[in-house]
Amino acid sequence: MANAIYVLNGPNLNLLGTREPEVYGTETLDDLKQRCVRKAESLGLSVDFRQSNAEGELVDWIQEARTKASGLIVNAGAYSHTSIAMLDALLACEVPIVEVHLSNIFNREPFRHRSYISRAAKGVICGLGGQGYELAIEALASAISQAKAG
Ligand code: DQA
DSSP: OOOOEEEEEOTTGGGTTTSOHHHHOSOOHHHHHHHHHHHHHHTTOOEEEEEOSOHHHHHHHHHHHHHHOSEEEEEOGGGGGTOHHHHHHHHTOOSOEEEEESSOGGGSOGGGSOOGGGGGOSEEEESSTTHHHHHHHHHHHHHHHHHHHO
16 A cells, blocks of 8 residues: 555644634544544545644654655644744645644634645645545545546
8 A cells, every 4th residue: 555644633633622612623533543444444545643732743753744745635734824834844844734623723813824834735725624625635635546547
């Protein structure tokens, strides 16, 4: 099987299900993982699904993805709006990247309207809850097969 798609989740996403359910829904992080695993399997792919509250660990995983992943999905949580370190790591990562947010960051507080990491992303999906992760996997599956057909 081809290299896995890395799905990296940032700070506070470990609290999904109980964290502000009116904003983020009631699905847990494990539910999201199961969705991603099923969607990837249906497309002949696999996922490596991780979460960390630590910015440096997320940077380390992005660096790892440079050689080990076939594509990358990132929900950087609040680091999306602050982290130049994550942006730099993503810019150095030559695999296709899709940025995902569960909520629609554009109909929330103004400080959420800018994501530093979007510059490195092929596409951005927000506001569709867990379905956004599945759509991101579909998008990466096409990008990966186009790259192979090359
Ligand atoms: C989030 C949106 C961010 O603004 C917030 O800090 C998060 C989650 C989302 O998935 O909607 O932690 O990335």
